[in-house]
Amino acid sequence: MYALQVNNLKKTYANGVEALRGISLNVEEGDFFALLGPNGAGKSTLIGIISSLVNATSGEVNVFGTSVQKQRSTAMSFIGLVPQELNFNQFEKPVEIIVNQAGYYGIGRKVALERAELYLRQLQLWDKRNDISRELSGGMRRRLMIARAMVNEPRLLILDEPTAGVDIEIRRSMWRFIREINGNGTTVILTTHYLEEAEELCRNIAIIDDGEIIQNTDMKSLLGSLDVESFVLDVREPLTVAPQVDGMEIILRDPFTLEASLPKRKSLNALFSSLDGSGVSVLSMRNKANRLEELFLRLVDKGTAV
Amino acid sequence: MNAQVNWVGYKTIVRKEVTRILRIWAQTVVPPAITMTLYFVIFGNLIGRRIGVMDGFDYMQFIVPGLIMMSVITSSYGNMVSSFFGAKFGHHIEELLISPLPNWVILAGYVTGALARGIMVGLVVMMISLLFTSIDVQHPLIMISVLLLTSIVFAMAGMVNAIYAKKFDDIAIVPTFILTPLTYLGGVFYSISLLPDFWQQVSAFNPILYMVNGFRYGILGVSDVEIGTAYGIIGVFGVLLAGLCLWLLHRGIGLRS
DSSP, X not given: OEEEEEXXXXXXXXXXXXXXXXXXXXXXXXXXXXXXXXXXXXXXXHXXXXXTSSOOXXXXXXXXXXXXXXXXXXXXXXXXXXXXXXXXXTTSOHHHHHHHHHHHTTOOHHHHHHHHHHHHHHTTOGGGTTSOGGGSOHHHHHHHHHXXXXXXXXXXXXXXXXXXXXXXXXXXXXXXXXXXXXXXXXXXEEEOSOHHHHHHHOSEEEEEETTEEEEEEEHHHHHHTOOEEEEEEEESSOOSSOOOOTTOEEEEEETTEEEEEEETTSOHHXXXXXXXXXXXOEEEEEESSOHHHHHHHHHHHHHHHO | OHHHHHHHHXXXXXXXXXXXXXXXXXXXXXXXXXXXXXXXXXXXXXXXXXXXXXXXXEHHHHHHHHHHHHHHHHHHHHHHHHHHHXXXXXXXXXXXXXXXXXXXXXXXXXHHHXXXXXXXXXXXXXXXXTTTOOOOOSOHHHHHHHHHHHXXXXXXXXXXXXXXXXXXXXXXXXIIIIIHHHHHXXXXXXXXXXXXXXXXXXXXXXXXXXXXXXXXXXXXXXXXXXXXXXXXXXXXXXXXXXXXXXXXXXXXXXXXX
8 A cells, every 4th residue: 555645746835836747656655755946846745735734635545545635634644744844832841742743643641651752762752842942952952853753653644854963973863763663564754955864764756847747666776877976086196187087077176176977887997097197196085976966966856957 | 443533632731731821820711810809809899899890799799700700711722822823834634534433433532621721710700709708609500611611612603713824813803803892792891781772782692692601691690691692692602603613623724724
């Protein structure tokens, strides 16, 4: 069964902005799915329609076979949402926020308190349970929203940029938590601007640009389609011009830094032999960007060019 | 299953609202107590002594029902409009909008919260009035039912205001320019029999007149309007506002994009 089915979904806002232009998408139950796209591409509108915060202009959304438009209450009982913007009462305590949210899903106070403790502990917020929420740090607020989204133990967890503005250590602990949730059977849909996050966590991916899906495939195939990789090379002696190497593009970024783009079929040995032949001594080398980032930029640039 | 979810959801909204009222008691319960004490001292005690008797009662006794009703109306409306708009402004209304709760449960929960504040404030004002005069309630059931129904009607009116409001100024306009004048002209301080015929007829279009007089009938046993008419007017407004609130929530106007 699909956790999410989106059929020909369109959304035009009152001001005439066409945010979604007929999107269709399926997410398998148990999947860890990345939804990527540049700012303003339509990701948050799509999530808004799935979670019933935005009314679709046309099209259909089903969550575990239940129509969001026709059986909203049942469909919503399957979903947990971590929105992009903070949307809890900042004058309330974390434990109150979570217990209240549980109540809105019909979960009694006793069970709600048990779950609040479970998720606040797992997200390292238990010590802060009785603090006023506005006093929490940015990372703690984001984790609080994850704990709140988990309290109804959703079958579909939607995370809209959950790690934005969070330091790398906390981000990694959040990844562990979300991966564990997914491992326990919860379908996860993730939007993020940290593409290494999507590459690290997700099995399938859709890229939205300008209200349309421009790529929808599994992560492995997508990364496999990358035919050129870019590297940054630090050189020992200063250069005035970039050396020429057959079949590769080399740019001089500054006298001590070269940027080399290699087709996948070319070996790195060929690059180093040519540089050696030109008297260029390489001190170190790194990837210019992660693989998904390169693909993402190419796909989105292509969309823009069209 | 759904009934259980709805019941727990309803209780959660009410608990959250009552907690909020008690947490900010200095803003929710104290101001009407101070304002009404001043009304009792200035209008009831100082000026009232010179006015003498109205509809067969001391002026102080005459204004007690109106002042209680005035504080209940203001508190019920104010609670709903500030709480619901605050939730909308801070985006935490989304916690409810993405939940499985149907709109009528959300409406019922918030209305009950506003009703709780109306009752709390009404009781406080009634106790303050006992410091100035004695009250012998004539029709307790009418007194209680008119108070509850009026509180519910104004709570729903507050929700309509909160749904349409886009900024905090918008939630002050209705209380300042509509609610307060209608309350003052609704027979809180006088019997409309004192007015010329024309103004008596104009007053008949003021719904608050029926609420104040219905409540006065419950306490003192006198009224400028028929008690049946008072219930009818309150009932019509109640049904219309409930329908309007549910329609607005269903369409998501001001709440869903």
